[in-house]
Amino acid sequence: MTAPEPGPPDAAPEARPPGPAPPEPAQAERADEHPTNGLDETVHQRHRLGILTITAEARQAEFGYLREALGLTPGNLSRHLTVLEEAGMVEVEKGYAGRRPRTWVRITGQGRKALARELGTLTELVRRHGAGAGG
Amino acid sequence: MADDGPEAASEAARERLGSQAELLAEMKVLRRQARAARHAYWFPLVLFGLLACASVPFYVQQVPRASGVFAIRSGGPTLPFFGSYSGFLPPRYLPYYWIAALLGGLLATQLWYRWHARRVGLATPARAYLITTVVLTVAAIVLPLLSVAKYPPSWRWLNGLRVLWPGDLVLRGTFPFLIIAVGLLALAWSERSRALTVIAVVYTGAALLASLYDVSNLLYRVGWNTSIADESLPNVLLPAAVLLLAGAGTLAARRLHRTTA
Numbered sequence: 001m002t003a004p005e006p007g008p009p010d011a012a013p014e015a016r017p018p019g020p021a022p023p024e025p026a027q028a029e030r031a032d033e034h035p036t037n038g039l040d041e042t043v044h045q046r047h048r049l050g051i052l053t054i055t056a057e058a059r060q061a062e063f064g065y066l067r068e069a070l071g072l073t074p075g076n077l078s079r080h081l082t083v084l085e086e087a088g089m090v091e092v093e094k095g096y097a098g099r100r101p102r103t104w105v106r107i108t109g110q111g112r113k114a115l116a117r118e119l120g121t122l123t124e125l126v127r128r129h130g131a132g133a134g135g
Numbered sequence: 136m137a138d139d140g141p142e143a144a145s146e147a148a149r150e151r152l153g154s155q156a157e158l159l160a161e162m163k164v165l166r167r168q169a170r171a172a173r174h175a176y177w178f179p180l181v182l183f184g185l186l187a188c189a190s191v192p193f194y195v196q197q198v199p200r201a202s203g204v205f206a207i208r209s210g211g212p213t214l215p216f217f218g219s220y221s222g223f224l225p226p227r228y229l230p231y232y233w234i235a236a237l238l239g240g241l242l243a244t245q246l247w248y249r250w251h252a253r254r255v256g257l258a259t260p261a262r263a264y265l266i267t268t269v270v271l272t273v274a275a276i277v278l279p280l281l282s283v284a285k286y287p288p289s290w291r292w293l294n295g296l297r298v299l300w301p302g303d304l305v306l307r308g309t310f311p312f313l314i315i316a317v318g319l320l321a322l323a324w325s326e327r328s329r330a331l332t333v334i335a336v337v338y339t340g341a342a343l344l345a346s347l348y349d350v351s352n353l354l355y356r357v358g359w360n361t362s363i364a365d366e367s368l369p370n371v372l373l374p375a376a377v378l379l380l381a382g383a384g385t386l387a388a389r390r391l392h393r394t395t396a
């Protein structure tokens with residue numbers, strides 16, 4: 001599975017109609033900002049988004065659960081976890097349950113914020129495009 | 136080529152929309168699966184239901200056998216929130232039973248959640264439940280002690296804590312059911328479970344009724360007359376039945392879901 005790359009804005013900026021003065025530059029920038037600009041490369045990748053989604057549901061998630069739920073090989077999952085850990089979005093804790101080694105993954109506050117932002121952006125994109133297609 | 140431009144762009148936009156909607160749907164499924172795997176609240180429901188049933192012998196009132204003479208224990212009760220106000224001659228061990236049952240049940244629930252987390256690979260953030268129940272239990276022990284103690288003049292303001300007593304809720308010895316109820320509401324929030332929220336609200340209703348009304352009156356209306364010694368028992372068995380039925384129902388639904396999945 002490959003992650004969908006965020007594409008360029010679909011709609012070209014429209015010419016400003018005559019009327020009241022345009023808003024302040026920063027305000028105008030925000031208003032015209034396309035939701036794709038809010039997509040974060042680290043989080044947008046399908047499996048990494050999955051890791052954050054699952055870990056946000058629990059106090060911590062075990063490596064084996066994540067691997068099975070996401071259908072990943074241990075090596076692949078490790079690589080995705082490293083990316084998220086380096087970005088400060090998850091914390092990885094290694095330990096033992098009896099003699100069996102266990103790795104637990106916990107989402108950080110930063111990870112939660114990034115996940116909420118990403119899901120918000122995706123929802124907004126789908127809403128915008130859906131409304132565009134409907135209208 | 137010029138004609139293909141807008142169509143190709145529109146096709147690409149549709150594909151992107153499709154993959155984004157698909158991604159969102161996939162995340163919803165992952166979240167739902169994780170939540171379902173994590174839920175383990177049938178255990179505290181059954182456990183506290185059983186603990187409530189086990190408290191029944193402590194609620195059997197010791198009515199004086201001498202005809203026409205009833206006695207109400209004199210002197211201030213030391214643990215009024217845990218049942219030392221109830222009945223004519225309140226059972227001595229009821230408060231101690233409830234303190235041990237609440238704290239022991241809480242410990243067993245924590246161990247259960249830890250075991251469940253190791254088994255399924257997902258841990259429930261049950262800290263809010265733990266803190267809520269411990270704080271309420273400790274407050275229910277300490278508040279009466281602080282507010283009825285005799286102090287030197289400069290400390291007498293502590294007697295003003297009496298205003299924090301929950302009124303009639305302590306009269307029937309069923310206040311522990313309300314501590315369990317608040318704990319379950321906190322657990323429902325931690326578990327993010329609508330089903331547990333509904334169960335906790337229904338149970339809270341039953342616990343409030345048991346604390347404020349003699350449930351034996353309802354039984355009397357349908358022709359079941361309890362003796363004076365046993366008249367507290369319906370107030371105990373009603374919340375216990377709610378917990379046991381909810382716990383058993385949740386466990387059965389979970390097993391059924393696992394079989395069909």
